[in-house]
Each structure stands twice: as C-alpha cells, then as structure tokens.
Amino acid sequence: MNWIYPLDLIGTFVFAVSGVLTAIDKRFDLVGSLIIGFVTAVGGGTLRDLLIGRFPVGWLTNRHYFLVIAGGLLAAYLFRGTILKLRRSMFLFDTIGIAVFTVLGVRTTLAAGLNVEVCLIMGVVSAVFGGVLRDVLTNEVPLIFRKEIYATACLAGGIVYLGLESVTQLPSLSTVVAILTVLIIRYVSVRRGWSLRVGV
Amino acid sequence: MNWIYPLDLIGTFVFAVSGVLTAIDKRFDLVGSLIIGFVTAVGGGTLRDLLIGRFPVGWLTNRHYFLVIAGGLLAAYLFRGTILKLRRSMFLFDTIGIAVFTVLGVRTTLAAGLNVEVCLIMGVVSAVFGGVLRDVLTNEVPLIFRKEIYATACLAGGIVYLGLESVTQLPSLSTVVAILTVLIIRYVSVRRGWSLRVGV
C-alpha cells in the first residue's frame, strides 16, 4: 500500500503546521514552535509505539518526517495569513490526517499481535494524542475532547477497519473504507453541529 | 494473593469513575470522557511500566481492565447524581485504590530487581500519576500534590511494605499492613485537616 505513505506525510505536515500556528499564537520562539510542531505531528504515533513497546519509535529512523515537519514550520511562518484564510482546506487535510493516523495506528498494533480493543485504542491514540499533547504543552484544555465527534470518528473508523479486514482479508480495501468513514462522519458532524456530550 | 486482584479492579473502577466525572465537568464528549477515565485508571501503572521497561504495558494484555473501565464510564453517566452524593464511599474506595496501587507498584518494581528507593518511587507513581495525568489533561493544577497527605500516605505505605517484607519474608502480611497504613494515614489526615505544606 504505497499510496498510504504520501497520505501519512500529508497528515504529518498538516499536524506540524497546526502545532506551529498554536505556538506562534502563544508567542513561543522559533525553536519552541518547532518543538510544538514536532510533538503535534509525531506525538500520537510516539505514544502508541511507547505503549506497545515498539522501539525505536517510528520517526527516529525515517528522515522524511523531519523534512516534512521542517517544511511545516517554514510554511506556517511564511504563509501564516494565507493558511488562516484557508481553514476549509486545512479542515480537509486535518481530517485526512486523523483518518490515516487512525488506520495506521490500528494496523501497527494489529501487526504487533495485540487484541482488537487495544488496536482500537491505539488507533484513537495515534490520531488524537498529537493534538492533545500540543494543547497540554501550550496550557489549553485539549480541544479534541470537546470538538464535534472527533475522537469518536476515529473510533468508528477503527471499528470499520477491523470489521471489514477480518471479513474480507483485504487490508487495502478496508483502509480505504475506514478512511472514508472517518471523513464522512467528521464532515457530517461538523456540518450539522453534532456532538456526543451528555447530561450536563 | 488472589484477594488483591479484586481490590485492584475496584481501584481501577473508582479511578475510572473519577476521571469520567472530571471530564463531564469539563464538558468533554463521550469518547473524550472515556479517554480521561482510561488515563486516570491506568495512567499510574502505565508510567511505572514505561519507566522500568516492562513491555507490553500491563493493561494491554488483560481484558478485565477494559470491562471495568467501560463499567466505570457507564456508572458515571447513569448514576452521576448518586455518585456525587456518595462522596464518603467514594473517598473510601479511592483510598483503597491508591493503597492497592501503591503496594502493587512496589511489588512489581521489586520483582523487576530494582533498588528499594526506585520501588518506593514506583509505588507512589503507580498510585498518584493516574490522577496527575487526569488533572494535566483537563488543564488543572494536580490536586494530589496539594491534598492532605495524599502522596505522603502512599510513600509511608511503600516504606511499611518494604520494611515488613524484608523482615518477615511474608508478602501477604506486608501487603495487608501496608494497605491499612495508607488507609489509616489518609483517614486521620483528612479528619484532622493535616498537611505537610511548609513555609509559605
């Protein structure tokens, strides 16, 4: 599945940009912003790898991530105004990012021989904890836990992947359908202002 | 020591409930609340396992924790009002939780062949870092560091366990006495409003 790798890099880039923009808002300096961009982009996958004991953590041995994140830093500084205007495109890329990270998280954990419920958790962790760590490091309440159906969309995507893959034995097909599931749930829930907040 | 396992699950349940209740207060959605409940329940033991290099992290291979935490989520949503009224019982269960987590943390670290001071630290980490991570993720100053004799009670329980076990060679007896130590210190210090805050 060579086609998933470019999507992974796009997700990494978008997450790095979102981290750097948050850091600029907080008046962090250049290296501080780079660190936040880095953590946002690789934080979810890193936490997953630590928890399932997969060493060395993925991005340590792949230089593409460094280049993509450095590119994100540059883009965020140079084209900040433009990016803020392109929120709609950013939303699309961000959603592609979490969808791809979810499926990669599930597949990595499955390949490590762990239970399906662990796979689901690691799918969600991979997708959302980069953003959670960004918010923790910039002293914000993690947005993701309150946003319209965000982690929930990832959870649904993970369930779809596992269900479909166990029936069809076709990882590629299951990946495509799971990614589309996340995209559609995110799109519809944002459009309609859905949320799963209960009883307060 | 089969009898410690149910206590471990009770502690896990109570910590999960406390995490979910905090998340509801912060207006997190359902999956966000589940994540906070999860982190609160398994965070301390997870950090301990990462630090001592014990892979895969404990809860990844035991389905009981998932069921208990899912039960905690359900209970917190369904019986929120009742639980908030039962603060006194919650206090008891929470204290049982940290007492058990302390002893389990000490014993796990001892079994890994590490020094006594590391065992003590890991006892405290196992007991309190679930709550610390809950507070960090919900953007609060960790309550535990300011509460009446909380981490201190765990530290005392750990010292009692190590002392007694090295003298008597009886892990079960040492466990019981250490758990009682934590319970009594917590009970007395809350009753009398003790604290170890110095010089401010």
Add this chain to the structure above:
Amino acid sequence: MNWIYPLDLIGTFVFAVSGVLTAIDKRFDLVGSLIIGFVTAVGGGTLRDLLIGRFPVGWLTNRHYFLVIAGGLLAAYLFRGTILKLRRSMFLFDTIGIAVFTVLGVRTTLAAGLNVEVCLIMGVVSAVFGGVLRDVLTNEVPLIFRKEIYATACLAGGIVYLGLESVTQLPSLSTVVAILTVLIIRYVSVRRGWSLRVGV
C-alpha cells in the same frame, strides 16, 4: 571524561531546586514538591531514554541522583530566601545544567547509533523537557519555549558538538567547546534581550 559527571550532578541539583521552588510557589506539599523536583531534574533524560528505547531509564540504577535530588529538596526548603536572592548564581548553574544535559543527550543518542538529527533533538529534549514537564505539572505555559534563546542555545551547542566531534574525533574537546557555546549564547542573549520570536 570523569569531569563531566560532577557537572551532570550540579545540573541535576539545580534543576531539582528549581522544581521544588516552583512547587512551593504553587503551595504543593512536601512529597508533591519532591515529585516536581524529581521530574524537573530527571524528566528530560527520562523522555530521551524512553524515545530511544534505552532501558532501564538512567536514574533508576544510579543512587547519586536520588541523593542529589533529596539534597535539592532540602536546600530549597531550608535556604529558600537565600536562593531567591542568588538568582544570578542560579542562572549560571542552570545554564551549566542545560549545557551539560545537551551534550550528554547528544552523546547518549549517538552511542545508540541514531542519526545526527535525532541526536540534536535528543540533546534539546534532555536539556529542556525537565523544565517543560515541571511547567506542565504545575499548570503553567512552558516558560522555556518563550524565554530568550533557551532551547535554541541547546540546539546550537548540539550542532557544535556533532560538527567538531566528526572533524576532530575528540569527544572531550568537543564537549568543552559545545558547553561553552551554550553558556556564551545564553549569556549574550539574556544580556541583550535577544529572542527568536517572529511575526506576531
């Protein structure tokens, strides 16, 4: 290089003191302050070891760190007023601390056979994440990301170390020059109020 070890312990001591002082400010109790002192002192190196998969994490098997950190706790409680007056000396020791931690981080990662860019990142992580974790646990926006050329000085020191060591093959010389680089950049940037904040 036996002479770097005392510097490492000095850095650990100063970081522990800084953590404990922050905790006292936040009205944490004694054990809470000890935990924050501990995290501040060993947090950066711990995160580095986790990421590069070096187990058990360094401080678990060396008792000197415990003694030094306990000494830091004691010093912070006993001589709090004096320490706050000695800010200038503290600045010197803190800068020695981050300089030494940077070089140790780079060297440890290099020894683990990882890429130069990973070495640089781990140098910065070792030096600054103790302070970052201190700020996260006390619910502050990490100061380090906004301070005059702080992480940047570490990054520069790491680059100097790697460049010089690859040319001269002399680790000791490279260490000295890299440490001086961090000291000088920090000193000059604080004196002149430099920063790398852009475009806000």
